[in-house]
Amino acid sequence: MREITLIEAIREAYIEEMQVDEKVFLVGQDIRGGNFPNTTGLVEMFGDDRVLDTPISETAMVGSAFGAAQMGYRPVVDFMSGGFAYVAACEVLLQSAQHYFQHGGNVSVPLVITAGVGAGLKLANEHSVTPHAMFLHHPGIKVAFPSTPYDAKGLMKSAIRDNNPVCMFWHLALMMEKGQVPEEEYLVPLGVADVKREGTDVTVVATGLQVKHALEVAANLESEVSVEVVDLRSMEPLDYEAISRSLEKTNRLVVVDEDTERCGFAAELIAQVVDKSFDLLDAPIERICIDNMPIPGGYLEAHVLPNPAKIETAIRRVIA
């Protein structure tokens, strides 16, 4: 099968969906020129009306897209960097996400929010933050975070076809990561996890770049520990069944979440596991997150981030 990069996979998703549905259009800052290659050449293919460059105002970007979505369009808002989502938090989290519910299910908001997120490029806090916990905290918006080109394309297509807001983050450090993507069309449904590696001793649940880290550790420990890596792909809806299925086998859990530890998704997931699967546990659950401090720029960054060494330590602790 051919191999393409994650960013190219997302671009293909845009192209395919824009070709089949003329209501689909892109909104962002300098997306015609393309800060990231996911929108390169799209304005030539689909015209100015469907690839909109906006002023530097996230509030205006989401506000206009939110209005268009209510009118039946399917806008994709590209924040470029996830940290900028905070600027438009009200438009995204309270307006777009909850509109359908506030209006008794009569008005759908088929809006997609997307952004490159994640640390590792030494860009400091605003350009390194992974804001999924903030999104997850607000009911009404689905959240996906793929780890492979295949999943990124399939999830983006599902997101565009969804009738209410979906946010799909992609990790900046995976932008040029290559992976197998078929030529023929496919979808990856939202809310379905994928076991990226089967194992029997410990379950590592992760998303995005941390799936890659977990797989690396699992391969290194192969002779000692049988590690199962569950890639959630979506955090909302959460495929809890996949986690409990894995825990039935392993009885041990490590959650890797590239986000500040305090009040993060890992904490939420662990609370759910303790609540729903207490009797499956054979050891306390470990979580590996970003330390509870701002993500520094430069070389200091590496010290606060999850990494394979920290994941390995956590695995060794839970199998002790």
Next chain:
Amino acid sequence: MAQEILMPKLAMAMSEGTVNAWQFAQGDMVEKGQILLEIETEKVSYEIESTGSGYLNIVISEGQTVPVEQVIGHIAKTKEELDSLGEKVVAFAAEPAGVAVAEQAPQVVQGETHSATTGGRIIASPVAKKLAKLNGLDISEVAGTGPNGRIVKRDVLATIEASQTAPVSGASSTLTPAVETGPKVKASIPLKGMRKAIADNMMLSLSSTAQMSSTMEVDATELVNLRKRLVAKAEKIGHRVSFTDLFALIIARAARQVPIVNASIVGEEIKVWEEINLGIAIATEINEYESGLFVPVIKDAGRKSLFEIGREVKDLSGRARAGELTPEDMQDGTLTLSSAAFAGGLVSSTPILNPGQALLVQPGPIVEKPVVQDGEIDIRSMMSLNFTFDHRIVDGIPIGKLAVKIAELMADPELLL
């Protein structure tokens, strides 16, 4: 600094002890020299004195079994120190009951975890608890090998596996009637202290050695006559000679002639012991259901005279019945003289070896019988002697030699002098 109160190691073979009863409550003021608590080892109770004065902090509550050298309490000099001690949570797992047990059956051993604040809560992972429950296993029977002695899934699985290979395994055995639905329970006797020690030792013995039993009939007429003469001189001697004294002497002397019966398997070797340390089994009755068994040891019995042995037997049996034996009294036995069948009038039995020993001899009752001798029928005092030996160490021929030596000494007890 608060003084630590440790579970003492009263004997080389002692690996754990049970806190029987604290004589003071948490926080009580205690004085140096006062009896703080009573502990129980496999076969004895022992009182621990306070080594200092201050406030008592209890770490291990009554009924809990802990390894030796484990902190079971503290003596705090001040109230403040006492309060700070209360915050420390002590958690650990008891080691298997003994080295021999650990080698033989590491799966079914007591493995309790305790904490100072929760008074002996068993720490087990959720899945371990669930698995134990599903399999009808008492989680307190499982030794925890996880962090801080936590009982984890693998420990429960190991215990289940062990119970499937061992025919008798308590609650998890399908051979045992169900307590709720089966026959009515008349009494429940806790399997602890001496009872547990006997149970563990008997199982260990039968499951780890190749035991064979033989019975011989021997003419004890001359021995009976000798005893009569000695009893008549009891006042002069200062000791009323018992058959047990005589049997002990005969067996010790006979064993000296056949050294291989006084041996043990240690690692990959058979160790033949220089000294014949003869254990004397002494049965005690506790109540309608419970009886006890002590095996105090006469050290170097092979070199002791009848009267030395007699005085020791009297001293040890007296202290056994009073519950005053110490672990030292009962350790280092190399072979055993049993008395149970002798007392009950049973003629023949297949006694169980004391673990670690090659031979156990159990005399039957002395009965007058018609015996054919040189074509004439004569009335003789006959008795049976039951031998159980570890066939890994001893074959039939040495046991036959031993039987001949014993018969010779019985026929002509003056050889004993």
